[in-house]
Amino acid sequence: MVTESNIIEVQNLTAAYGDFVILDRISFDVHHGEIFVVLGGSGCGKSTLMKHLIGLVPPASGTILLDGQDITTAVGTEREDLIKKFGVMYQSGALFGSLTLEENVMLALEEFTHLPADARRMIARMKLFLVGLERFTRHYPSEVSGGMQKRAAIARAMALDPEVLFLDEPSAGLDPVTSAGLDELILNLNKNLGVTFVIVSHELASIYAVADRVIMLDSKSKGILAEGPPGDLRDKATDPAVHAFFHRESQEAAG
Amino acid sequence: MNFDPQTRRLVLGESLDAGVVAEAWSRLGTMSGAWKVEAASLIKVDGAGLAFLWVLGREEHVRISGLRPEILALLKPFASLPAHPAEEPDRRDSFFEQIGRVSWGIFQDVRDQIAFIGEFSVMALRCVAHPGLVRWRDMWVTAQKAGVDALVVAGMVSFLTGMIMAFQAAVPLRQFGVDIFVVNLVALALLRELGPIMTAVVLAGRSGSAFAAEIGTMTVNEEISALRTMGLDPMRFLVVPRVLAGFIVTPILTVYASFLGVAGGFLVMMTQGFPFAALWNQLVSAVGVTDLMTGFIKSFVFGILVAGVGCLRGLQTGHGATAVGESTTRAVVSAIFLIVVVDAVFAVIFYVLKW
Numbered sequence: 001m002v003t004e005s006n007i008i009e010v011q012n013l014t015a016a017y018g019d020f021v022i023l024d025r026i027s028f029d030v031h032h033g034e035i036f037v038v039l040g041g042s043g044c045g046k047s048t049l050m051k052h053l054i055g056l057v058p059p060a061s062g063t064i065l066l067d068g069q070d071i072t073t074a075v076g077t078e079r080e081d082l083i084k085k086f087g088v089m090y091q092s093g094a095l096f097g098s099l100t101l102e103e104n105v106m107l108a109l110e111e112f113t114h115l116p117a118d119a120r121r122m123i124a125r126m127k128l129f130l131v132g133l134e135r136f137t138r139h140y141p142s143e144v145s146g147g148m149q150k151r152a153a154i155a156r157a158m159a160l161d162p163e164v165l166f167l168d169e170p171s172a173g174l175d176p177v178t179s180a181g182l183d184e185l186i187l188n189l190n191k192n193l194g195v196t197f198v199i200v201s202h203e204l205a206s207i208y209a210v211a212d213r214v215i216m217l218d219s220k221s222k223g224i225l226a227e228g229p230p231g232d233l234r235d236k237a238t239d240p241a242v243h244a245f246f247h248r249e250s251q252e253a254a255g
Numbered sequence: 256m257n258f259d260p261q262t263r264r265l266v267l268g269e270s271l272d273a274g275v276v277a278e279a280w281s282r283l284g285t286m287s288g289a290w291k292v293e294a295a296s297l298i299k300v301d302g303a304g305l306a307f308l309w310v311l312g313r314e315e316h317v318r319i320s321g322l323r324p325e326i327l328a329l330l331k332p333f334a335s336l337p338a339h340p341a342e343e344p345d346r347r348d349s350f351f352e353q354i355g356r357v358s359w360g361i362f363q364d365v366r367d368q369i370a371f372i373g374e375f376s377v378m379a380l381r382c383v384a385h386p387g388l389v390r391w392r393d394m395w396v397t398a399q400k401a402g403v404d405a406l407v408v409a410g411m412v413s414f415l416t417g418m419i420m421a422f423q424a425a426v427p428l429r430q431f432g433v434d435i436f437v438v439n440l441v442a443l444a445l446l447r448e449l450g451p452i453m454t455a456v457v458l459a460g461r462s463g464s465a466f467a468a469e470i471g472t473m474t475v476n477e478e479i480s481a482l483r484t485m486g487l488d489p490m491r492f493l494v495v496p497r498v499l500a501g502f503i504v505t506p507i508l509t510v511y512a513s514f515l516g517v518a519g520g521f522l523v524m525m526t527q528g529f530p531f532a533a534l535w536n537q538l539v540s541a542v543g544v545t546d547l548m549t550g551f552i553k554s555f556v557f558g559i560l561v562a563g564v565g566c567l568r569g570l571q572t573g574h575g576a577t578a579v580g581e582s583t584t585r586a587v588v589s590a591i592f593l594i595v596v597v598d599a600v601f602a603v604i605f606y607v608l609k610w
Contacts, residue, residue, distance in 0.1 A: 097575030114277040115303055122306040129336045137340065142574040161301040192332055 006065075007032045007164055007196050008053065013062035015048050022048050024222040025062065028215050030164075035190055035197040035210050037230070040217035041245070046200045047091075049217065050168055053198065054088055055079070067163065084112060086164040087157025091172060093149035095141040101128060101152045102137035108159040127155040131185055147178035151185065158189070164196045165189070171203040183209040204248070208234075216242055258282055265292045271304030283310055286317065295321030305329055313338050371567045375498065378490045394496040401462035401562075402504030406511070409457045413512035416449060417441055417519030425527060434527070438534055439541040441520030446542060450513030451550045452598060455557035458505060459590035463565035466497050467586035470569025471579040479570065489570065498562040505558025506551055513550060545610040553601050557594055564590045 008030035015023040022045040030036045038046050051057040053064060055071040064071050066082055074082050095104050105124035109115055115123070128137055131151035133144075141149050150170060157165055170186070171179040183206050189195045190210075201207060207214060211230045218225040218241060226233050226242045234246040256279055257266040265286075268275070292311055300308065308330060311317050322330075348356060382388045420441050428434045470493055473479050482489050521534050568586035572578045 098577045109273075113273040113303065115273055116277070116280050119276060119280045119303060119306060122310060123302050125340060126306055126309065126333060126336065127302065130332060134336065135341060159302070188332070192329065 005032050006030065007067055008198070009063075009065040010053070011063045011065070013049075013052060013064060014060040015045060015052050015057070016060040021060070021222055023217070026217075026224050027062075028224060028227065030196065030198055031213075032163075033190070033194050033196055034212040035186065035199065037199045037201055037207050037211040037214040038217065039200075039202050039207060039214055039245070040225075041202065041219065044217040044219040045222070046202075046217060047168060050166055050198070050200050054086065054166055055083070084160050085162055086166060087154075087160070087162040089150065089153040089157050089165065089167045089170065091168045093141065093146075093153040095149055095153055095156065097141055100138050100140055101133060101144070101155070104141070104152060104156045105159050108156070112160060123159070124155075127158050128152065130158070130189070131155045132181070147174050147182070150174070150182065154182075154185065154189075158195070161193075162195070164198060167197065167199045167201075169200055169202075171201060171206045176205070179203065179206060180209070182206075186210050204246070216245065260285065263288060263290045265290060267292065267294045267297045269296050270299045271297055271307060272299065272301045273303040276303040276307045279307065283307075286314070288316060290314075290317045292317060292319040293321055294319055294323075294326070297321075297323065297326060300326055300329065305333070309333055309336070367571065368567065371563070371570075374490050375494060375563065378488065378495055379498075382491070382495055388491060388495075389499065390492065390496050393492075394499050397462075397497050397500035398504050400465070401458065401500055402508055405457060405461055405504075405508060408461070409454050409508050409512045410515045412453055412457060413445070413450060413516035414519040416453065417445060417516035417521075418523050420444065421520040421523035425523065434524075435529065435533065435537050437524060438520065438537040442517050442538055442542050443546060445513050445516040445520075446546050446550045448550070448598070450516055451509045451553045451557055452594060454505065454509045454512045454554065455561055455594045456591055458501070458508070458558070459561045459565075459587050459594070462501070463561045463586045463590045464583045466562060466565030467568040467572075467582045468579055470566055471572035471582040474570060474572040475574065475576075475579060494563070494566040494570075497566055498559055501558035501562025502555060503558070505561070506554040509550060509554035509557075545605075549601070549605050549610055553598065556597055556601075560593050560597060561590045564593060 006029040010029070011027050012025045013023060013027070014021065014025055026049075038049055040046050048057070052059050053066075053071075055064075055074075058072055067085055069078070069082055071079075071082055095101070096107070099107065102121065102124045105127050106120045109120045109123060113120075125134060125137055128134055131154055133148060133152055133155065136144055136148065136152075141152065144152070154165070154167070154170075167186070170182050174182065186197055186199070187210055190197060197210070199210070207230050213228060214226075214230050214233065215224050216226040216233070217223070225239060226237055230246075233242055237243050237246065256268050256271075256275060257264075258279070259265070263286075294308075308319070308322075308326070312319055312330070421437050424437045424440050425434050428436055428440075470479070470489075473493075479489050482492055517538070521531070524534055525531060565586045568582045568589065571585075572582040
């Protein structure tokens with residue numbers, strides 16, 4: 001359920017590697033319970049933005065508030081508590097190859113809770129069931145397909161019942177049917193568990209299927225080119241680059 | 256949470272989160288017979304709470320009442336979760352299967368090594384016939400990394416070994432008044448055996464492992480497959496430059512390390528009051544050309560061995576990050592093992608040749 005209160009507030013964020021500025025003073029909010037998609041062409045800073053949002057890379061300037069707390073300055077237990085509020089699915093899945101899918105999910109539970117092994121295993125089984133992998137709990141990541149690895153990565157990201165799930169290119173490298181299955185899973189988790197999603201993607205079909213709201217980043221202006229529901233951007237956008245993106249036109253055609 | 260075994264009633268509080276469940280989970284096993292669970296006050300559950308409720312609900316003799324619709328909705332997706340996990344096939348091998356697997360592994364490894372030697376030999380002969388096939392740039396870069404960059408560590412190890420040997424030998428030999436023979440001991444041991452072996456071990460640790468890790472990572476990332484599908488032979492692209500670099504730098508490093516080792520011995524003897532000229536004369540009378548040659552010849556073989564095994568282990572890498580680690584370990588262990596085996600073979604050959 002989408003509420004107007006913000007779970008993430010980004011204010012005047014500048015992302016840069018050395019002198020090379022990638023995003024210049026961008027601001028946006030993510031509401032509680034919504035599916036928020038960051039989109040844009042290759043190299044426009046989508047993944048960089050996500051790395052900043054999850055606190056992996058400190059911003060050059062600006063603030064990132066997660067549930068009212070600044071992730072860029074949080075340290076110690078404050079940071080640990082903040083980290084528990086979100087889960088991340090990396091583009092490649094990034095599952096630990098030496099652990100089974102079940103052990104991958106159980107890892108965070110083992111570290112951050114005092115639950116007995118039985119309970120941890122049961123929770124891991126339920127999380128993997130949610131992503132349709134209940135029969136593969138004892139498999140190693142190398143023994144399952146790429147799509148399954150991504151779903152297992154979502155299950156791992158959900159281990160501590162985070163309020164926000166960050167997904168980096170969930171559809172990349174998946175066939176349309178598997179990709180649609182993943183979209184369904186995202187909608188399901190959003191509807192049933194109220195999880196807020198921040199998804200980095202440039203798969204149009206996927207964006208139309210799941211997104212409540214999108215922002216489109218631009219590599220030229222290093223800022224946000226458009227913001228709103230994907231249907232509105234497709235039908236009403238006047239900016240040629242936004243129009244080209246949503247109508248799959250080449251840059252030359254867009255002028 | 257109120258747990259009453261007398262009346263067989265479990266009254267849940269407002270919250271059922273990981274903290275509450277951590278304490279309550281052990282009680283699940285004690286709840287035999289008909290139990291009533293009252294959940295009217297329950298407002299907040301997390302994944303652990305849902306697992307607790309689901310396990311309770313799975314038991315036929317437990318009746319849960321008063322669950323709020325929001326929490327029922329959270330449990331709904333798990334309606335079709337099977338009560339117990341499917342029986343996993345037992346992956347553990349029996350004793351005989353383990354013996355079979357290990358034997359088969361050794362057999363396959365020997366076969367791989369023979370195939371590797373064969374493939375490498377064919378490619379090496381082709382490169383001798385057509386030197387243009389060798390990627391010389393890669394070769395020189397590898398030679399620099401494996402050779403020039405190893406000068407300090409190989410030199411230090413050998414120098415200190417020479418010093419230690421001289422120190423250790425000087426005391427007992429002095430009791431017999433023959434401490435000048437320390438020179439014979441240090442020089443012969445270093446030039447014939449320790450110099451080549453220690454240099455090869457240093458090379459295995461520094462470069463053999465690096466080759467295995469580098470090629471192993473390429474294997475994991477499917478770069479080796481990409482090379483093959485582009486019609487480029489990994490043997491020519493990756494193995495030949497590295498083995499050639501090993502072949503060139505190992506003898507040079509060995510001579511350098513052996514020289515420094517003897518110098519270390521000399522230094523200790525000079526602090527004991529021996530003049531340099533006396534030591535030098537003793538060295539010249541003790542060491543013959545064959546002594547120099549034995550170490551030198553061996554070092555060529557060790558160089559090929561260390562570099563070749565490093566590359567082979569890299570190419571044998573399986574899947575994932577752990578596989579790269581395993582390959583690296585295997586590269587170093589196999590190289591050291593083979594160095595000792597080959598050294599033993601050389602010992603027999605030189606004995607027969609009376610060198």
